[in-house]
Amino acid sequence: MTTLPSCFRARKLAFGAAALLTCATPMFAQQGPGGAPSATQVGVIEMSLEKVPYQVTLPGRAVAYEQTDIRPRVEGVIEEIVYAPGQQLEVGDLMYRIEAASYDAELAAAEAALAGAKASVQSAQATVDRYRQLDGVGVTRESVETAEVALMQAEADERAAEASLQTAQLNKDRTEIRAPIQGVPEVSEFSVGALVTANQADALTTLTRLDPIYVDLTESSARLLRTRERIADGQLTMGDELDVSLTLENGQSYDSKGSLVSPGTLVSSTTGGVEFRIQFDNPDRLIMPGMFLRAHVTVGETEAVLVPQGATDRAATGELTAFVAVDGKAEQVTLTSQGTYQNAWVVTDGIEDGDMLIVDGLRNLRNGADVETVAVTIDENGVVSDAVETADAE
Known part of the structure; x- marks a missing residue:
């Protein structure tokens, strides 16, 4: 003592x-x-x-607000790595450039095919117009119908050519890999000159949004029931909202206050705990995903x-x-x-x-x-x- x-x-x-x-x-x-x-x-x-405030201390672990693996959507050789690891990226910022020569050629071929399809439609339309004017006067009804079928086929070919052009344009655009979310990228797992394939298993890198950040807390279901019982008995008065503060791994108190994002609704069959998710501002990136933290939750007054x-x-x-x-x-x-x-x-x-x-x-x-x-x-x-x-x- x-x-x-x-x-x-x-x-x-x-x-x-x-x-x-x-x-x-x-x-x-x-x-x-x-x-x-x-x-x-x-x-x-x-x-x-x-x-006095009724406060409980719960273990927690930091979880990224948003996180995504970056993978190529087309095959090719990495021509350039544009981003700098650890530097903040905004949505749409260029990260990788894949060699695009073959996709440029496919795009040009698709454009030419569409131009040919459009010409065929114009020719077929002219034939139909002429045959309709001569219907019954030197042109049989069968010939008119044949011309109309040819026009419909030409129009279908035009739509197919337009779709092929869109696909070729998409593949060309996908040679430039851009950030899908705001965040901080890791070091690239592939270097310039590496051959990559569409939707490959190995990610090029990982992009993580650190501000704000989530902290998942675990409370035992038994203590949660006792707290609810005290509220029902009038021994504990709930506040308008939870007041949540953090203590970092080194014992330092974290300045920002958290807000409840997701109340726990399931009890873990392995731990008997209920998980809550709290959101904190993290402008200085002091909290990183995976960190173990202690949260001090003020539930109300007693x-x-x-x-x-x-x-x-x-x-x-x-x-x-x-x-x-x-x-x-x-x-x-x-x-x-x-x-x-x-x-x-x-x-x-x-x-x-x-x-x-x-x-x-x-x-x-x-x-x-x-x-x-x-x-x-x-x-x-x-x-x-x-x-x-x-x-x-x-």
């Missing part, structure tokens, strides 16, 4: 030699008349019930007592415990915590409004020990000070 020894308290105690001995070796209480141990002096703060973490300990059973002063005695209590907030446990059971929590003089303190209480204050860093001196300083 890590506590602040009494000798490091900010207040000044004028107890003479006996007090100095107690400070130096807090395990020995002062001796009273007849050698009987006197009460151990402890610092206490009064607990109060208050509205009525609880904030117990400084430094005033608590864990029993051998793992239960959270603390000492309160009751009628001159130290009484050990077992706490029920619903998470943490500002270096304090959010306690909903085990300690009540008005209880005097012992925060100083805890070393070797035992359940039922005689104690003499002194009012103290404790700051956000866990530093204990005499309440009178703190008031004087203010």
Whole structure:
């Protein structure tokens, strides 16, 4: 158990030699008349019930907002790699150029075929027009119908030639591979001169959009049910929206706040967890896909007592415990915590409004020990000070 020894308290105690001995070796209480141990002096703060944010900490993993593998859609030799790895690309930016000579030839042939088809249509149309004028006068009905069929065939050939031209133009355009999304490209897996094929298995490179970025969080289904039960019972008041903050792998707090994108609807059959997706702004690309993170999710507000973490300990059973002063005695209590907030446990059971929590003089303190209480204050860093001196300083 890590506590602040009494000798490091900010207040000044004028107890003479006996007090100095107690400070130096807090395990020995002062001796009273007849050698009987006197009460151990402890610092206490009064607990109060208050509205505090109900926050849970969940493991998470970063996932790209958008990510795509870049593959060629035509066959050919890579003529040029235009992009620079790691540099932001916009939609439509040129990335690769494939040798286009054969596709230029196919396009020219398709254009010529279309021109021939158009000429055939014009000729067939002229024949039909002439035969219709002479229908019954030197031209049989059968000849007119034959000419009309020839016109329809010529028009069909024209449409086929137009489709072939479109295909040839598409193939020509696809010799220039452009960014389909905004993002940052990886190093190319193929070099200039490499022969590539349409829709090959191996990607040329990967393009990833990093801003914004998703973080997938996992919450146990059991705790999720308990939270919903507390909401139904009125013990927890939901906010208008979730407040989500992140801690990076190095312990650094991330500035941006997240917003819920997708609430979990399925429970994993392997982990028993429910996955949530949160979106964060990531303009500096500080978060990268695959990173493991810790998310602090404020669900709403609950009525609880904030117990400084430094005033608590864990029993051998793992239960959270603390000492309160009751009628001159130290009484050990077992706490029920619903998470943490500002270096304090959010306690909903085990300690009540008005209880005097012992925060100083805890070393070797035992359940039922005689104690003499002194009012103290404790700051956000866990530093204990005499309440009178703190008031004087203010």
